[in-house]
Amino acid sequence: MKVAMLRSVVRRSTISSSAAKTYFSSRGFSSESVPERKVAVLGAAGGIGQPLSLLMKLNPLVSKLALYDIAGTPGVAADVSHINTRSEVKGYAGDEQLRQALEGSDIVIIPAGVPRKPGMTRDDLFKINAGIVKSLCEAIAKYCPNALVNMISNPVNSTVPIAAEVFKSRGVYDERRLFGVTTLDVVRAKTFYAGKANANVAGVNVPVVGGHAGVTILPLFSQVSPKANLSDEDIKALTKRTQDGGTEVVEAKAGKGSATLSMAYAGAIFADACLKGLNGVPDVVECSFVQSTITELPFFASKVRLGKNGVEEVLRLGPLSDYEQQGLEALKPELKSSIEKGIAFVHSS
């Protein structure tokens, strides 16, 4: 579904607003009711931000695209704005323009913050990124408290709880509207599985649950479709490669950052799913790190059904293999402490 979607995004990239209307009418929207949707990208001049801005510009569900960063966004916005697709693009730079960037946003995507270098864990980014995310979420609480927030900045296992605490402290928290973006884990699990199973990757589906760091990333290959006959050893190797996917890219980039292009793709897939949910498209399901009661942990990544208010339903894990059950128990202490670290940060700063 994802590869098909990107193909269709790319195909749609050449369409004009009249073609956008055809697109909408073929999906049940009358041309009069094409929903206006504003998307803001915070960190839009960065390694993820730039290609993500491009992909959001290609999405016909977006009518306004606000590109915000501490600097550099006028150039990115001028560049992207020349693409002949539906959305109107504006760039915003610096604290004083954050309000304008956010006001009226339906979705705020946050890839702001520093990336890893070789030898670092995602948690090593906490010191810098926790403060960045906190201040951006304070602005969201003020200027667009009803927006869906797609949190990309690492460590996601802590930045999502930080956002929740900020929103609670401002009296605007709605757990249905806050998402940690874990789509890249799903993208990787599909790619790696299809490679090993010699399957057509376009048809592969596999949920990835837990969190977004090391062992907290738990792909559920026992639930993959279509099912291939892989050995236990193969499944273990695929699980490890999915868990270490981010590190594989960090090491290959050798000091020049972490995944940006595959992350932009994953972020665009997830934002598109949120837009479809907001627009009332039925049965939109993606994995995401959200407030959850499906385990004893207060936040957990699993499949969620998206709708007009954000999360409509957090889906249960379903049957797990013994190996996955062990992985689930093993990830809980680390995920719990990352969540607690995020919560404590907001109360101590």
Ligand SMILES: NC(=O)C1=CN([C@@H]2O[C@H](COP(=O)(O)OP(=O)(O)OC[C@H]3O[C@@H](n4cnc5c(N)ncnc54)[C@H](O)[C@@H]3O)[C@@H](O)[C@H]2O)C=CC1
């Ligand atoms: N959730 C996921 O699966 C993934 C998350 N990431 C994370 O995404 C984040 C961004 O990564 P890259 O784009 O590669 O980094 P980058 O350094 O290339 O870009 C980050 C951008 O954020 C901007 N920024 C910093 N403080 C800001 C603020 N207060 N307001 C607005 N913008 C601000 C910077 O100016 C820069 O343009 C990192 O924390 C990285 O670990 C990366 C890959 C996957």
Ligand SMILES: O=C([O-])CC(=O)C(=O)O
């Ligand atoms: O590994 C990193 O630091 C960036 C990331 O989250 C990923 O690529 O999954």
